Amino acid sequence: DGGITQSPKYLFRKEGQNVTLSCEQNLNHDAMYWYRQDPGQGLRLIYYSQIVNDFQKGDIAEGYSVSREKKESFPLTVTSAQKNPTAFYLCASSIPQGVVNTEAFFGQGTRLTVV
């Protein structure tokens, strides 16, 4: 089945450690996104990528890094510079621009907890 897969579902990290969240899609979408969601809050954009080997910072990129070496994959690294990383992380992808109904498809999320 086509879709977008995030792993792991739950992740625990010690303070000071970097951790990488995986996001893979087999929808042949050009654009991919990472969002952070805190309890009771909306989604905040961390990074997004329009095409392979290119990505842009969103509203809260500090303390995060990404790569886009393959169309299907857009991993997010939460670095030790992120002071409050405990949150729910969502990855999304969307169909190419120029097409009406550019809906985004989301993964099931990764819940990261710093212990």
Next chain:
Amino acid sequence: LAKTTQPISMDSYEGQEVNITCSHNNIATNDYITWYQQFPSQGPRFIIQGYKTKVTNEVASLFIPADRKSSTLSLPRVSLSDTAVYYCLVQMDSSYKLIFGSGTRLLVRP
């Protein structure tokens, strides 16, 4: 990017029609209006998208007045399973950037 404003929360009862309005006063000519639904601990799901007038699909209707400065998501005959957060987004036709606001928390009571 056009900023959106929605009510923080709404209450309804099963079987009622619910209308959630979103304001986007600085919407640009090429912007589309999109609504998503999110359940707890899940990713948002696309509901409906429109540019002007009225759009209807199997789950909702979207009403957009001529000036496009607001839009209304209409959910007919809601059920308990419609309890969720609903987000209104304004998307530029030429931009990939997707910005979500705080959304509207809809609570459907029996």
